[in-house]
Amino acid sequence: MQPTGFRRWIVVITAISAAIIELIDTSIVNVGLTDIAGNLGVTIEDVSWVVTSYAIANVIVIPMTSFLQRYFGRKNYYIGSIILFTLASYGCGFADNLWVLVAFRFLQGVGGGALLSTSQGLMYDAFPPSQRPVASALFGMGIVLGPTLGPTLGGYIIDNYHWSWMFYINVPIGIIAVLLSSAFIDKKEDELNIDRRTIPIDRLGILLLAVGVGSLQYVLERGEADDWFDDQAIRYLTVVAIIAIPFFIWWELRGSKEPVVDLRTLKNRNLAVGCVLMVVVGYGLFTSVLLYPLFAQRIVGMTATQTGKLLIPGGIVTLPMFALTGRLLAKGVSPRLIVLGGYVAFATFCFTMSTYNMDASNGDFITALIIRGIGLALVNVPLINQSVATLEPRQLPTGIAIVNMMRQIGGAFGVAITNTYVTQRTALHRNDLVSNLQPENPLLTERISALTQGLAARGVNALDAVSGAYKSLDGIITRQALMISYLDTFRLAGLFFVLSSPLLLLLKSKKMDAATAKAVADAAH
Known part of the structure; x- marks a missing residue:
């Protein structure tokens, strides 16, 4: 039975809240990686597992969501996923070493993987067909709000509290969501008499x-x-x-x-090409989410709160861009053209970031992040739309799941590849910088002298002042090498978008009927 009145809005609030906390936890830890690494005594490269383990769990669970809903029943699966997410969040908070934290983050990702698609289904069931655009708009706002709130909230917590509160904050929200779901979400008819023995x-x-x-x-x-x-x-x-x-x-x-992921649908050309393009989108999206906070904090010297606040303008701009994208699709504008615009925006963001240095201002970052937000809005729904446009109706759920899975895989692998690339490029640039330090260079002598005098002026004895000057110079070189490696990595991400964009020409254009478009919209959100 479809909920009405107060009951409907309780379902809406519950579904959006569950989706938002899942999306917040996709990005909230990024601004806190430096603090977590320092507190647990590990490197930034090691602590990136906190991000990667969550993404891997999502990759595994997302394509299985349809099967798991059939097996357990949607309401049971939804509530069970929230419980797992909440318990794992508490486990992340009290973790006292990296690998305990990574293990709980993986479990958190298993629980969170169900929340987006299941929440979207609950939202659509709460509204009659004529009002489902309202549901889509509400949920779309939540989708944008989550990634925007994540780094901002994470930054505030890092600057004012212990990093563990980035995870503890999920616990009361999760408890409330479980109670509301149990009381106000009804089971569908096919959930009432599930015979799991008949489900392979x-x-x-x-x-x-x-x-x-x-x-x-x-x-x-x-x-x-x-x-x-x-x-x-x-x-x-x-x-x-x-x-x-x-x-x-x-x-x-x-x-x-009865395959858990029906890969036979990849024989469809649009789906196969769309998956490749979505891997690139995932790579660019997750790489930017990882690199921007590191660049802002480790190179420019911003606080975690400042890093998070700079994401807000981009998130605000993205909201009307989602609406504009939907309107363009409704008017018959080619999805390929819209996606191309998104690719150009993503590439522009990457190449813009690759020109920044230690003197980058707040306005510089806001400009780049607004461009990134525009790219996100232009790429997501149209690319999924075109990827599954030529599938048969029975293939749609599998096709949509595969596209979403490929985005997650692109993101998870992108984080790993980025860390490896940054490490290699940092070592290379450090060697290049050190090789240019010649003892007879008057600029080097002048810099060492200035550093020595500065330390001596603070009461350091002459011998220690000279030693400290060389240590300070070493730190400057390391920071410079790291900055150049970040710029190289942004440039590499931009190159991926440029090189893969011709694949858009291989996508067949086909206008989708209303039922198919609704299915795509459900999955895209």
Whole structure:
């Protein structure tokens, strides 16, 4: 039965709140990575696992959401996911070492992976067909609000409290969401008499997906830090990934009668091309979310709160851009053209960021982040729309799940590749900078003398002042090398968008009927 009046709005508030906390936790930790690393005594490269583990869990769960809803019932699965998300958030807060934190972040990602798509379904069921555009608009605002609030809220917590409160804040929201869901969300008819014995489970497919993606991610993430194939674990897990991923593909295509991910839909050209393009979008999106806070804090010297606040203008601009994108699609503007505009915006953001330095101002960052927000609005819905436009109706749920999964995979792998690239480029640029420091260079002598005098003026004895001057110079060189490596990484991300944009020409244009468009809109949000 469709909820009405007060009951409907309770469902709406519950669904949006659950979606927002999932999206907040996708980005909230990014502004706190430096503090978490310092508190736990690990490197920035290691602490990036806090982001990556959450993304990996999402990648595994998102394509399984349809099956899990059928198996457990949507209401049970939804409430169970909120409970898992809430308990894992509490676990993240009291974690006293990196790998405990990473483990709970993975569990948090498993719970969070269900919240977006399931919340969207609840929202649409709460409104009659004539009012579903209202539901879409409300949910779209929540989708934009989450990523905007995440870094801002995270920055405030980092500057005023312990980083663990970035996770504890989810606990009361999760408890309220569970209570409201239990009381106000009704079960659908097909949930009332579920016979799980009749629902086949692709256990091998699920296992291969988890093992293959997890092993590959570990290799990408730890390869640089562990000297790649000089490390035994890297060698073993590389072999596991090489075996598990092709076996998973074969099993889903040929072996399983009820595959957990029906890869046969990838025979459709639009879907296959769309997946490649979505990997690039995920790579650019997650790379920017990771690199911007690091650049602002480690290079420019901003606080976490300042870093988060600068995201707000971009989020505000994105809201009307989502509405404009929908209007353009409704008027028959080619999705390929809109996506191309989004690609240009993303590439412009990346290349703009690659020109900044230690003197970058708040206005510089706001300008770049507004361009990024425009790109996000122009790419998301139209690209999913065009990717599944030529699928048969029965293939739509699987196609949409695969596209969303590829965005998450692009993001997870992008974070790992970015960390490796930053490490390599930092070492290269540091060597280049040091090689230019010649003892007979008068500028070097002048800088050392100025640093020495400055320390001496603060009461440091002559011998320690000279030693301290060289240490200060070493810190300056390291910071400079790190800055240049960040600029290189932004440039690389922009290059991915430029090189992949011709693939848009391979997408077949097809106007979608109302039912298909609704299904796409549900999944896109």
